[in-house]
Amino acid sequence: xxxxxxxxxxxxxxxxxxxxxxxxxxxxxxxxxxxxxxxxxxxxxxxxxxxxxxxxxxxxxxxxxxxxxxxxxxxxxxxxxxxxxxxxxxxxxxxxxxxxxxxxxxxxxxxxxxxxxxxxxxxxxxxxxxxxxxxxxxxxxxxxxxxxxxxxxxxxxxxxxxxxxxxxx
Numbered sequence: 001x002x003x004x005x006x007x008x009x010x011x012x013x014x015x016x017x018x019x020x021x022x023x024x025x026x027x028x029x030x031x032x033x034x035x036x037x038x039x040x041x042x043x044x045x046x047x048x049x050x051x052x053x054x055x056x057x058x059x060x061x062x063x064x065x066x067x068x069x070x071x072x073x074x075x076x077x078x079x080x081x082x083x084x085x086x087x088x089x090x091x092x093x094x095x096x097x098x099x100x101x102x103x104x105x106x107x108x109x110x111x112x113x114x115x116x117x118x119x120x121x122x123x124x125x126x127x128x129x130x131x132x133x134x135x136x137x138x139x140x141x142x143x144x145x146x147x148x149x150x151x152x153x154x155x156x157x158x159x160x161x162x163x164x165x166x167x168x169x
Contacts, residue, residue, distance in 0.1 A: 012099055012136035012160030013055055013068045015085045019137055019156045020052040020067065022082050023075060031152055032074035032145070033057075033065060036161060071161045074143055074152035084134020084156075095160075099136050102159040106133045113168035116157075127169045128155065136160055 023030065033043040043063065051058040055067045087103055106114075109130045116126040128140035136159050143152040 012158045015134060015136040016067050016070055016156070016158055017052055017055060018085055019082075020049060020057050020073065022079055023073070024049050024052060026079065028079060029076040030059070030073060031076060032072070032155075033059075033070060034072040035065060035069045036071060070158060072155050072157040074155040076153055078154045084132055084137050084139060087133060087135050099160045102162055103133060103136065103138075105165070106130055106138045106159060109165075115166040115169040116162065117164050117166065125169050133159075138162070
């Protein structure tokens with residue numbers, strides 16, 4: 001896992017980059033990337049990440065995505081040694097008022113199901129189980145976006161960009 005200097009990127013972008021780097025090998029199949037590029041954008045399909053560097057994720061379908069705009073990445077298998085950066089308490093900056101509260105809330109929801117209101121999901125609500133929580137990232141399982149989209153076994157979601165959670169739908 002990478003080490004980053006103290007910056008505005010520490011609480012969500014750096015942990016997302018570290019998580020994405022772990023999906024490059026062994027060529028983990030990605031099936032969805034949800035971003036905030038403009039409005040909510042959903043990139044559906046089956047592809048892999050070919051490079052994660054300098055806060056840019058490059059896909060095998062030749063689409064480069066700014067990591068700071070990634071809300072969720074869904075994938076088919078969880079690498080056996082997959083690790084999230086440990087949760088830490090911030091004392092200044094956006095991490096204190098945005099990321100820390102949602103991360104801390106989700107720590108208490110590990111092992112439970114939640115719903116996530118989403119302007120990007122076909123049904124408007126995504127439901128998932130909370131598997132683990134790290135600094136700025138929640139690891140979800142059995143993600144159901146509705147609208148006939150197949151259930152995604154695993155996903156990582158930025159807690160900085162996760163603006164609301166609710167009970168299972």
